[in-house]
Amino acid sequence: MEFDLAQIFDPMSLLKCFIVGGLICVIGQILIDKTKLTPARILVIFVTTGAVLGGLGVYQYIVDFAGSGATVPLTGFGYNLAKGAIEGARQSGLIGVFTGGVKACAGGIAAAVFFGYIASLISKPKMKKQ
Amino acid sequence: MDNKQKYQQYVDKKSPNSPILKNCFFAFVIGGLICTIGQVIANICKWRGCDTATSGTIVSIILIGISAFLTGLNIFNKIGKIAGAGSLVPITGFANSIVSPAMEYKSEGYVMGVGGKMFTVSGPVLVFGISASILVGLVFLIFNTQSITLV
Numbered sequence: 321m322e323f324d325l326a327q328i329f330d331p332m333s334l335l336k337c338f339i340v341g342g343l344i345c346v347i348g349q350i351l352i353d354k355t356k357l358t359p360a361r362i363l364v365i366f367v368t369t370g371a372v373l374g375g376l377g378v379y380q381y382i383v384d385f386a387g388s389g390a391t392v393p394l395t396g397f398g399y400n401l402a403k404g405a406i407e408g409a410r411q412s413g414l415i416g417v418f419t420g421g422v423k424a425c426a427g428g429i430a431a432a433v434f435f436g437y438i439a440s441l442i443s444k445p446k447m448k449k450q
Numbered sequence: 451m452d453n454k455q456k457y458q459q460y461v462d463k464k465s466p467n468s469p470i471l472k473n474c475f476f477a478f479v480i481g482g483l484i485c486t487i488g489q490v491i492a493n494i495c496k497w498r499g500c501d502t503a504t505s506g507t508i509v510s511i512i513l514i515g516i517s518a519f520l521t522g523l524n525i526f527n528k529i530g531k532i533a534g535a536g537s538l539v540p541i542t543g544f545a546n547s548i549v550s551p552a553m554e555y556k557s558e559g560y561v562m563g564v565g566g567k568m569f570t571v572s573g574p575v576l577v578f579g580i581s582a583s584i585l586v587g588l589v590f591l592i593f594n595t596q597s598i599t600l601v
Contacts, residue, residue, distance in 0.1 A: 328493045334486050341485025341540070342478035348535030349477035353470045359538055360571045363547060366539060367579040375586030388488035391506050392513065392540045393481070394575070400506065401579050405587030417587030421580055427507035428514060428541065432572070435515045436548035439522035440564045443553045 337389035340382065344393040363394055370398025375406070400424050473534050480529070480536035488513055488540075510541055517542035521549040547571035 351362055370393075373379040379399040382390040390396050401421040408420020422429065488509045495505030517537075520526040526546050530537045537543060548568050555567035569576070 324497055327497050328490060330493060333493065334489055337489040338482035338486045341488075342482030342536075345477040345481025345536045345539045346474045348481075348539040349474045350470070352535055352538075353473055359543075360547065360574060362535070362538065363543060363571070363575045364578045367575050368582045371579060371582035371586055375582075375589065386485075388492050388506075388509060389482075389485045392485045392488040392509065394539055394541060394544060396506075397510075397541060397544065398579050398582065401583035402586040405583040406590045409587045409591045414591065417584055417591060420587060421583030424503070425510075428510035429576070431511040431514045432518070432545055432548055433568070435518035436545060436552060436568055437564065439518040439549045440552035440556065440568070441560070442519075443522035443524070443549070443556070 333387055336386045340386035340389035341392060342389075344390070344395060366394040367398040367401075370395030371402040372398075374399035374402035397425060397428065400428075476532050477534050477536035477539075480533035481540055482536075484513070484537065484540045484542055513541050514545040517545040518549050521546045522553065544572060544575060547575070 348362055348366065351357055351365070352359070357365070370379060373382075373395065379390065379395065380403075383396070383399065391400070401424060404424025405417055405421040408416025408418075408423065410416070412419075491509045491512055492505045495508050496502075500508065517526055520529070526537065526542070527550070530546065537546070548571070551570045552564045552568040555563040557563065558567070
């Protein structure tokens with residue numbers, strides 16, 4: 321198989337991704353600067369918003385347009401959860417509602433737990449500069 | 451005595467007045483770049499023949515892995531200082547929010563310190579994210595439609 325640079329660095333998809341991903345981050349930055357919200361709350365807001373927009377079907381359009389520009393931000397995490405829950409509901413009803421969301425994000429969650437733990441183990445506790 | 455007022459003026463002058471435009475610019479560029487890295491990985495996966503869901507998972511795993519280790523090496527914080535929301539909002543921020551409290555409480559031991567404090571910030575994210583997804587699924591079950599807004 322030949323390394324297809326034109327497909328991997330497809331400029332149109334990268335540009336769309338850059339702009340949409342950047343804009344989502346700007347929304348977060350405005351929230352940080354203009355309100356007294358802590359980062360943790362902002363993460364929660366983004367995930368919940370993503371789940372709601374994903375449930376309404378709005379976020380699908382953004383994902384279709386921007387690809388990773390929409391799925392990499394935390395709104396995409398929420399969208400994935402909601403999409404998984406709907407997919408699960410379609411396939412196996414009430415059980416699917418509970419299993420589908422986490423199933424769709426299992427890779428990300430497991431990676432976060434695993435790499436998070438390993439990275440904390442190898443890290444050196446930093447001295448706080450006063 | 452107007453010392454208090456003078457002091458307030460002094461503080462206002464000295465304290466950095468968070469320049470929102472500059473912050474937004476850096477958040478835009480760095481956030482966009484992180485997403486673009488994700489898109490490149492996704493394109494590679496697509497080229498290798500993965501479907502959209504699989505390549506999305508691979509992108510998340512790689513980005514989370516990278517940012518977790520960058521946090522452990524204290525590099526991510528330096529990026530975060532410039533980028534603000536640019537590194538917080540992408541999934542890299544999620545990994546960062548797991549590793550940084552875990553690092554801080556390392557002295558309390560490997561089980562309750564690292565293992566427990568990992569979720570001080572990311573715990574709420576999972577709680578609200580998963581709860582919201584279950585609600586969405588329930589709404590879908592009841593109304594059997596996703597297209598409330600779709601005309």
